[in-house]
């Protein structure tokens with residue numbers, strides 16, 4: 001990976017200060033979003049465990065419950081994946097590799113980082129990667145873009161998670 005980051009030229013002092021404050025801003029955003037996702041996972045798990053009629057005798061209830069449970073688990077998986085993406089970005093902020101494309105080593109433009117603060121690839125490399133990866137991954141990343149920075153946050157987080165499992169349900 002070191003050979004890949006070598007291409008990036010060191011920023012000038014002025015833009016370095018700007019980048020510092022952008023990083024601090026995005027770090028706070030990521031941490032907030034992470035917290036909400038974790039709370040969402042916890043609530044979701046609790047609801048699954050405490051779902052009434054868990055030991056339903058009626059076969060219809062059982063079918064409904066099992067469908068609900070499956071849905072809950074998928075929401076949990078999607079949310080966990082989102083948390084992993086955020087953690088990856090936070091680690092990069094810590095180790096100084098944040099904002100450098102993992103593929104081509106170029107700097108990722110600030111506008112892109114603001115829209116997708118967990119982005120590890122520049123737009124070109126992302127598009128190339130999406131062309132060669134599964135459709136599900138593409139949809140998942142697109143959902144981030146739509147919902148991450150909605151400021152009616154409760155709904156934003158829920159929609160984000162729901163959106164990323166829509167296809168698999």
Ligand SMILES: [Zn+2]
Nearest residue numbers: 101104122125
């Ligand atoms: Zn790139």
